[in-house]
Amino acid sequence: MSSKKFESNKAPEPVGSYPHARQHGNLLFLSGVGPRERGTKKIPGVELDENGDIESYDIATQCRSVFNNVRTIVEESGSSWDKVIDVTVFLTNMKDDFKTYNKIYAEYFADNQPCRTTLEINCLPTPIAIELKVIATID
Numbered sequence: 001m002s003s004k005k006f007e008s009n010k011a012p013e014p015v016g017s018y019p020h021a022r023q024h025g026n027l028l029f030l031s032g033v034g035p036r037e038r039g040t041k042k043i044p045g046v047e048l049d050e051n052g053d054i055e056s057y058d059i060a061t062q063c064r065s066v067f068n069n070v071r072t073i074v075e076e077s078g079s080s081w082d083k084v085i086d087v088t089v090f091l092t093n094m095k096d097d098f099k100t101y102n103k104i105y106a107e108y109f110a111d112n113q114p115c116r117t118t119l120e121i122n123c124l125p126t127p128i129a130i131e132l133k134v135i136a137t138i139d
Contacts, residue, residue, distance in 0.1 A: 063101050
């Protein structure tokens, strides 16, 4: 069985050498997706100091941005939001951010409730507080 990779023209550029998504059979696997904006290093909801360290962040703004980025990649790859079947969420501050993230997650996945795993990790490759790894079905 062959696989096909997808590069989005609207989602933020990957920070490494990997595609936005790859289809294998009827499954679509997304690479980790964060809240950055395309064509810039701007991260919605994050204020950095002159050294590039996080000064403050708004987890709600980051959550909405990352969910929108995932939706963009899923749809540009030929699938749809309602076909998301599995979500792995990486948070850098479970204690402070889980309640807000969980509320916003419930808004975005009100109709479609994929399987979900949420993990706390000590950092991500860029100064973000949330990243999603997603699997969807695709025709």
